[in-house]
Amino acid sequence: EARTRRDTDAAPTQRPPTALDPQPRFTRPRAHVPAHPEDYRGRVTTPIDATTTTAWAELSAHKSGFTPDLRGWFAADPGRVERLTFDLADLRVDLSKNLVDDGILASLVALAEQTGVAERYAAMLSGEKINTTENRAVLHTALRRPAGATPALHVDGQDIDHDVQEVLEAMAAFAERVRSGEWTGVTGKKVKTVVNIGIGGSDLGPVMIYEALLPYADAGIQARFVSNIDPFDLADTTKDLDPETTLFIVASKTFTTLETLTNARLARDWLWAGLQSAGAIDGSDEQKTDAVAHHFVAVSTALDKVAAFGIDTANAFGFWDWVGGRYSVDSAIGLSLVITLGPDAFRELLAGFHAVDEHVASTPLAENVPVLMGLLNVWHTNFLGAQSHAVLPYAQQLHRFAAYLQQLTMESNGKSVRWDGSPVTTDTGEVFWGEPGTNGQHAFYQLIHQGTRLIPADFIAFVNPAYPLADDGRDVHGLFLANFLAQTKALAFGKTAEEVEAEGTTGPLVAARTFAGNRPTTSIFAPALTPRVLGELVALYEHITFTQGVIWGINSFDQWGVELGKQLALQIAPAIEGDEDAVAAQDASTKALLDYYRAHR
Ligand code: F6P
Numbered sequence: 259e260a261r262t263r264r265d266t267d268a269a270p271t272q273r274p275p276t277a278l279d280p281q282p283r284f285t286r287p288r289a290h291v292p293a294h295p296e297d298y299r300g301r302v303t304t305p306i307d308a309t310t311t312t313a314w315a316e317l318s319a320h321k322s323g324f325t326p327d328l329r330g331w332f333a334a335d336p337g338r339v340e341r342l343t344f345d346l347a348d349l350r351v352d353l354s355k356n357l358v359d360d361g362i363l364a365s366l367v368a369l370a371e372q373t374g375v376a377e378r379y380a381a382m383l384s385g386e387k388i389n390t391t392e393n394r395a396v397l398h399t400a401l402r403r404p405a406g407a408t409p410a411l412h413v414d415g416q417d418i419d420h421d422v423q424e425v426l427e428a429m430a431a432f433a434e435r436v437r438s439g440e441w442t443g444v445t446g447k448k449v450k451t452v453v454n455i456g457i458g459g460s461d462l463g464p465v466m467i468y469e470a471l472l473p474y475a476d477a478g479i480q481a482r483f484v485s486n487i488d489p490f491d492l493a494d495t496t497k498d499l500d501p502e503t504t505l506f507i508v509a510s511k512t513f514t515t516l517e518t519l520t521n522a523r524l525a526r527d528w529l530w531a532g533l534q535s536a537g538a539i540d541g542s543d544e545q546k547t548d549a550v551a552h553h554f555v556a557v558s559t560a561l562d563k564v565a566a567f568g569i570d571t572a573n574a575f576g577f578w579d580w581v582g583g584r585y586s587v588d589s590a591i592g593l594s595l596v597i598t599l600g601p602d603a604f605r606e607l608l609a610g611f612h613a614v615d616e617h618v619a620s621t622p623l624a625e626n627v628p629v630l631m632g633l634l635n636v637w638h639t640n641f642l643g644a645q646s647h648a649v650l651p652y653a654q655q656l657h658r659f660a661a662y663l664q665q666l667t668m669e670s671n672g673k674s675v676r677w678d679g680s681p682v683t684t685d686t687g688e689v690f691w692g693e694p695g696t697n698g699q700h701a702f703y704q705l706i707h708q709g710t711r712l713i714p715a716d717f718i719a720f721v722n723p724a725y726p727l728a729d730d731g732r733d734v735h736g737l738f739l740a741n742f743l744a745q746t747k748a749l750a751f752g753k754t755a756e757e758v759e760a761e762g763t764t765g766p767l768v769a770a771r772t773f774a775g776n777r778p779t780t781s782i783f784a785p786a787l788t789p790r791v792l793g794e795l796v797a798l799y800e801h802i803t804f805t806q807g808v809i810w811g812i813n814s815f816d817q818w819g820v821e822l823g824k825q826l827a828l829q830i831a832p833a834i835e836g837d838e839d840a841v842a843a844q845d846a847s848t849k850a851l852l853d854y855y856r857a858h859r
Pocket of ligand 1: 457458459460509510511512513514515518583584669817820
C-alpha cells in the first residue's frame, strides 16, 4: 500500500526516509565507458536501469489488465481525494484525478527508491559533478538559498552562498539606480524600456516571468524581449522605442550564441543611428563608446567576452557554469525582472523556489509532490503510452508558461542515451505543450476529451485575480474558475451513453456526445499569482523534470542535441551568400532549396 501523508505515523520508531538520506543499497558500480573524446572514467557512474527493478516488474503487472475507473474509484473510496491532495508551500496539488490506485502509487514510489532518486538529488545538492558530459556541478538550487543559509555551501573551494549573494546585491543596487532614474541614458533621460537580448534559457524564463508578474511592474519601466535571429524580431521590438530611454541587457551564459550576439550588434547599430539622427551623439568613436556604456549592460559567465564586445565589465553581472541555461532565470539572467519588478519581488520569487527545494530535500518520497508528479509522468508515459503532456494555466498572465516548460522539460529529458553513454532502456521525454484556458478549450481540448490519444494534463489556477472585474454583477474570474473546475471534472468522469440518452439524444449522435472519461489531470490551485507562488510553480516543474531524468538514467543538464544544427547553419551560411563551392557541397534537397532561394530573391 502506498505510504501517504497519514500513515507516516504508522511506524513511529522508524522515521520515513527523506530525499537527503543516504541510500547505501543503491550504490552504483563504476562504469567502464569506452573510447570517448574526454576521459570519463572515474567520474561516471552507471545509472540503475529502471526496467530491471522489481518496482518496474510490479508496474508491468499493474498495467496488464489495467482498467482505469475514476468514477468507480471515487465512488468506492471517499478518502481518495484527501489522500492524494498535498500542500506544497502555497500550492494545493490535487493528484486524485490521475490514473493510479494505491498499489500503483506504492510501486511508483518504490521505483523512485530503487533508481536512487534521493541519492542523485543529494549528489546534486552537494555540488557533485552530475552533469558528466560537461563535467559540471548542477547547483541552480544554490541561487535561491536565503542569505545566511546553513550549513554553508562550498564547492571546489568556492563559497557559493557568498558569491550568489554578492551578485544579487549588485543586481539590486543597479536596478535601484535604473528604477529611481539615477542611471540615465547618454542624454540624461531616465530609462523607460529595458530590452533583454537573449535566447533559450536567457530569454524564456525572463519573458515568462515578466508577463506573469506584469501587475508588479511598478517603476514605470517596461521590458521587451528579443530572441530570434529573424531580423523582424529586433526591428519590430525596437520600432517604436526611443534610443535615449532604452537600456539593452545582453544576456548570454556563453556570450558566443550567434542569435544573441548578432541581435546585440544590430541593437548597437540601432542605438547609434537613433542617437545620431537625434543629434545626441556626433558619431565619433568616443561618443559611440560612451553611448554603449550608458545603454548596454550584460549578463554572462564569460566576462572576458563581454569586454571584447565593448561592454564595460563594470556593467556586467556574472553567474557560473554550474547554472544550466534553462535553470538560470533566478541567476543574473533575471536582471530585467529585478529592474522592472523590483529587488523585493525578485527576492520573493527566489523564496518561492527555495520553499519547494526545501520540500524536496526534506520530504519522504511518498509525500514528495514533485517526485510524485514525476512518477505519474513515468507511469503515463512508459506504461500507459502517453506521448505528450499538456500544461493548461487558467491565467492569461501565464501565456508563455508552456513555452518556458518546453525548454525546461524537453531540452532536459529529450535524450536517447543515459548519463554513462549507453542507450536508454525505455521511452523518455514527453512533448510538453499548452495554452491558457479558456482559449485552449475553444481550440484543442476536443482532442483531449474525445481523441484516441492519452494526454495527461496539468490545470493551474489562482483563487484571486489580478483584476477583479464584474460583468453585470457577476465576478468574471469566478466564471473563469468554473471552467477550470468543469474541465477536469469532464475529463475525469466523462459522460455515459445513458446520460446522453437521458437528455433526449438518440441515434448516432449518442456516441458522438459520449465522453469516455478517465483522462488524467492534476489540479494546481494557489491563492494568487504572486512572485513567491510563481517561484514555487517553476521549481515544482524543475524537480519533476529531475525525477523523470533520474528514473530514465538521463543527464538532464546537457543539450548536445542542439549542436548539429548550429554547426550546419554555419556551413550553409556561405552557400546562402553565393559561395558556389558551399552550394555544391550540399545534399540534393538542400541544394534544390538553395536554388529556389536564389531564384526568388
Ligand atoms: O539551445 C541551446 C542553448 O545552449 C540553451 O541551453 C541555452 O539556454 C541557450 O542556448 C542560450 O545560450 P546562451 O545563454 O549561452 O546564449
